[in-house]
Amino acid sequence: MGCIPTKTLVGSAKAIHTAKRGAEFGFGVSGLEINWPRIRERKDKIVNSIVSGTERSLQRNPRIDLIRGWARFTGPGRLGVGDRIIEAERVIIATGVAPNIPDIPGLKEAGFFTNESVMDMESLPASMVIFGGGPEGMEFGQIFHRLGVQMTILQRRDRVLPREDEEISRELEVILREEGIAILTRAVPTRVEKLAGGRVAVTATVAGKQERIEADRILVAAGRRPHHLAELGLERAGIEGDPDKGIRVDETLRTTAPNVWAIGDVLGRLQHTHFAVYTSGIAVWNALRGEARKYDTSRIPGGVFTDPEVASVGLTAEEAQAQGRRVKIGKHPMRAVGRAQAMGETRGFTKFVVDADTNAVLGMHVLAHLGADLLPQGILMMHTGSIDPLQACVCIHPTLSEGVKSAAVNLKPLDAVATATGDLPDEEQH
Amino acid sequence: MTTYNLAVVGGGMGGLGAANRAAAMGAKVALIESGRLGGT
């Protein structure tokens, strides 16, 4: 449950940010005080209530025995947990991933936080360097910046969130830099030194030049991989897996061993809770009912809970073109959406990638306040096979959803959109 | 010793979903978790 703890922090960070924007909304705040122990307590309270609710419901379920301990295969259908042996007709592996710690000289000696330990740190440092400009790095970068920590993000690639639509990456970089976060791209840390007073100095190659960055602490957010597979005894049950790439499965989620399936992060495909839950349903049907349901990643969405949020599903325009498709793009900026103006949340845009021959939605990419909650309109259209219902439907005025509909209605050939960036479409609602 | 219909290794978001669904379908399930329920 990495999702909920971070999202409670996103909630605190947003509230602080809004308080600081009082002048825009017509109020003033004096003596704004950030209390990290209380923010942590709020997180723990929410997380504990979810975990204890889960425990209670498992205890009440007579069909589930919860067994505590590290499991390893001792043979086909046999697992050892401590000195207990568990026998099962079928097994589902759902062991997730662990943080990837890059091999950088001096890093271990200097000490660093991971996604878990950073949320439980005793007190806030004055400054922090993050290794990684992916989803975790961006979320933590903005959270701690808003809590008053001076943040520097080092991203190896030439843009943050490199798997997202490029325009979204670029726009998010602009927004976060304006907010005061230092983002260095093409930045590869090469050495870490421990300084007096517990501070650290990071030497990095930034766009070919050597730079030195000092900070109080380091947060490693360089992705997560199924490293722990080596300790699962997979070979004793005939299950193939790779500590970097994950467990090998076929399209029905079955591993190379009969009667063993794998789901979620450990597949090394997508790392989202909703993907883990989605694959769990398929694997259980296949395991218990002997079916051959297939999993499909083409309509699995992903969200990054920065402010504004990044949310996407399906193909980018470039990916669709690379598949030889003719594409139309529908784009609408949030600044042209009445509700967004009223809320003071005008950053970002919605972008649809539509097949020009069939009107099928190939992808949807959003950078917007509550963007992840706007995405289902596009996901549903991917399931219906056409963008037409969204073009025909009526949205409540004034809502952020109107921006999504406007993007769906405004489809243009790709090259027309590329030359018209920055144009502000007429406002359609008043 | 009980032989379970299904053993689920890992009580994170995916494992919990699998265990609950399998139990609802009538299976006897062992859910094995080394840390906190709910996963990373």
Ligand SMILES: Cc1cc2nc3c(=O)[nH]c(=O)nc-3n(C[C@H](O)[C@H](O)[C@H](O)COP(=O)(O)OP(=O)(O)OC[C@H]3O[C@@H](n4cnc5c(N)ncnc54)[C@H](O)[C@@H]3O)c2cc1C
């Ligand atoms: C900081 C952070 C923020 C995130 N935010 C989001 C988000 O906003 N939205 C989203 O969709 N996803 C988010 N994710 C990703 C999400 O947490 C994972 O995709 C999801 O938890 C995967 O579920 P899983 O069941 O595959 O693995 P996990 O939930 O990681 O569960 C694996 C479990 O298996 C246990 N385990 C491992 N090996 C063994 C063993 N041998 N024996 C017994 N138990 C074992 C582990 O202790 C763990 O509890 C975030 C992740 C992080 C780290």
